[in-house]
Amino acid sequence: MEGLSPWILFFAAIFTGNILLTYFLGMCSFLSVSKQIKTASGLGLAVIFVLTITAALNWIVYWHLLQPLGMEYLRYIVFIVVIAATVQLLEMFIERYSESLYLNLGIFLPLITVNCAILGVSLFMIIRKYTFIQSVAFGAGSGIGWFLAILAMAGIRERLNEKKIPAALHGPGIALIISGIMAMAFIGFSGMVQIQ
Amino acid sequence: MTVLILKTVFLITAINGALAVLLVIAERFFANYGECRIRINDQKELTVNGGISLLSALSSQKIFLPSACGGRGTCAYCKCQVQEGAGPLLPTEEPLLSPEEINKQVRLACQVKVKQDLSIRIPEELFAIQQFETVVEQMADLTYDIKRVRLKLIDPNAIQFKAGQYVQLVSQPYGKVRESVQRAYSIASPTYENGIVELMIRLVPEGICTTWVHEVLQEGDHVQIIGPMGDFEMHEGEGEIIMVAGGSGMAPMVSLLSDMLKDPPKRKATYFFGAVTKRDIFFLDEMAEFEKRIPNFNFVPALSDPQPDDDWDGETGLITVPLGNYLSTIKTENAQGYLCGSPGMIHACVNVMKENGISGENIFFDPFG
Numbered sequence: 141m142e143g144l145s146p147w148i149l150f151f152a153a154i155f156t157g158n159i160l161l162t163y164f165l166g167m168c169s170f171l172s173v174s175k176q177i178k179t180a181s182g183l184g185l186a187v188i189f190v191l192t193i194t195a196a197l198n199w200i201v202y203w204h205l206l207q208p209l210g211m212e213y214l215r216y217i218v219f220i221v222v223i224a225a226t227v228q229l230l231e232m233f234i235e236r237y238s239e240s241l242y243l244n245l246g247i248f249l250p251l252i253t254v255n256c257a258i259l260g261v262s263l264f265m266i267i268r269k270y271t272f273i274q275s276v277a278f279g280a281g282s283g284i285g286w287f288l289a290i291l292a293m294a295g296i297r298e299r300l301n302e303k304k305i306p307a308a309l310h311g312p313g314i315a316l317i318i319s320g321i322m323a324m325a326f327i328g329f330s331g332m333v334q335i336q
Numbered sequence: 337m338t339v340l341i342l343k344t345v346f347l348i349t350a351i352n353g354a355l356a357v358l359l360v361i362a363e364r365f366f367a368n369y370g371e372c373r374i375r376i377n378d379q380k381e382l383t384v385n386g387g388i389s390l391l392s393a394l395s396s397q398k399i400f401l402p403s404a405c406g407g408r409g410t411c412a413y414c415k416c417q418v419q420e421g422a423g424p425l426l427p428t429e430e431p432l433l434s435p436e437e438i439n440k441q442v443r444l445a446c447q448v449k450v451k452q453d454l455s456i457r458i459p460e461e462l463f464a465i466q467q468f469e470t471v472v473e474q475m476a477d478l479t480y481d482i483k484r485v486r487l488k489l490i491d492p493n494a495i496q497f498k499a500g501q502y503v504q505l506v507s508q509p510y511g512k513v514r515e516s517v518q519r520a521y522s523i524a525s526p527t528y529e530n531g532i533v534e535l536m537i538r539l540v541p542e543g544i545c546t547t548w549v550h551e552v553l554q555e556g557d558h559v560q561i562i563g564p565m566g567d568f569e570m571h572e573g574e575g576e577i578i579m580v581a582g583g584s585g586m587a588p589m590v591s592l593l594s595d596m597l598k599d600p601p602k603r604k605a606t607y608f609f610g611a612v613t614k615r616d617i618f619f620l621d622e623m624a625e626f627e628k629r630i631p632n633f634n635f636v637p638a639l640s641d642p643q644p645d646d647d648w649d650g651e652t653g654l655i656t657v658p659l660g661n662y663l664s665t666i667k668t669e670n671a672q673g674y675l676c677g678s679p680g681m682i683h684a685c686v687n688v689m690k691e692n693g694i695s696g697e698n699i700f701f702d703p704f705g
């Protein structure tokens with residue numbers, strides 16, 4: 141993956157290889173926190189934030205600690221621990237220095253520890269052997285892709301509140317159908333760049 | 337193989353340890369807000385260590401705001417006016433505050449974190465709230481699920497309160513419950529017996545504090561209470577007094593009645609007590625005694641589902657039925673309603689009172705969840 145420009149990776153992660161709509165990672169918070177645009181964008185911002193930072197940290201931990209020691213098999217545990225600690229640290233940092241950001245992200249930050257999109261991105265960048273810059277670009281792009289997807293979903297669901305839906309489809313039912321259609325729509329981007 | 341396991345264990349421990357140390361250092365650094373000053377009512381000034389909630393900062397200085405949920409931001413009892421230094425309103429507070437309260441800068445003390453100097457206003461009576469060290473003098477079953485607990489005050493050894501007020505009982509960790517919680521219970525003892533506090537505690541399924549009282553607490557045990565709190569009390573007036581209670585809602589009524597015994601009111605008083613079957617009803621002898629000794633006082637118990645072997649010849653049906661029937665026969669113009677019980681019961685009875693002409697400002701109640 142040496143030759144791939146970070147910019148291409150960045151845009152590819154947003155559109156063609158959207159972490160949520162192509163890989164179906166981070167589904168549970170996507171379905172449960174997408175009822176309102178305000179909360180959805182709060183969670184989305186927090187995901188961008190944490191994804192970018194943990195991609196960088198986990199890259200360093202993997203290539204400079206686990207690999208030299210020949211203990212790559214520990215990556216699942218180590219990545220999760222690093223993500224959890226990062227989230228804790230960020231929460232403290234934001235609470236101290238940015239009251240307004242803390243108010244917007246505050247309650248979502250702890251939720252993110254268990255968002256599988258975060259772990260997924262860290263694992264993908266290892267499997268695909270991205271460089272550091274590529275990994276950060278991939279992390280940020282994936283975060284923005286996830287943000288766009290949940291924002292679109294929240295917008296649609298807010299509009300749906302005013303519409304008549306069959307009783308059996310209320311809540312998760314209609315949300316799953318919408319995400320399926322959204323995923324199909326995103327296939328339209330797949331001609332642009334293909335990353336694997 | 338052994339080397340591999342050792343290496344794995346070592347690496348995981350090292351990484352976790354390093355991250356934990358990092359977090360502890362970060363907490364020292366970021367979450368350390370140093371000493372903060374809290375000005376109360378522009379008179380008192382306290383110095384506390386920042387980084388904790390306003391509620392715990394105040395209680396560490398022996399100022400106890402009411403709190404029934406233990407600082408989880410659900411009961412909204414710890415409301416207080418914060419004039420300076422609280423920061424913006426939190427999403428956890430918003431649903432529990434009315435627009436007027438938000439305008440008046442009312443906040444939930446359990447959610448506001450002390451990060452800088454604060455200036456707050458709290459009612460003067462709260463300074464009277466103290467923590468009491470007590471010993472359980474007597475425990476008795478009132479019904480199959482309500483216990484009467486008599487606490488002897490040790491330090492301080494006397495309490496001044498108004499009939500109808502409540503105290504918070506501090507539970508101790510037991511069994512699988514590792515935390516200590518505080519729950520509010522009305523005082524059932526008379527105001528003139530200031531060396532003891534009597535509570536009536538109904539076992540709530542899965543309730544942390546009530547299970548502790550019913551299954552762990554023994555006579556002779558030491559417990560802490562904080563109080564007195566609450567504004568449920570007898571008000572001056574001309575019209576008839578209508579009291580309604582169910583279950584352990586009996587407690588504040590007994591205290592109110594004991595006050596009436598000392599200083600009998602000139603007006604008529606009627607007390608409606610609702611229960612399901614006969615095994616839910618208690619204090620019948622005591623009520624008969626009150627009826628005998630307080631002029632113009634009547635006690636009306638009602639069972640909503642009397643069993644065949646209950647041998648019940650009193651009122652039947654939900655308490656709203658005898659209450660409505662009675663109210664339609666009297667002059668309700670200046671009558672006052674006093675209610676204590678579950679929110680559902682209170683809501684239904686308040687509606688019946690209003691339909692029969694008792695004005696909302698003459699209805700006083702103390703709901704418990």
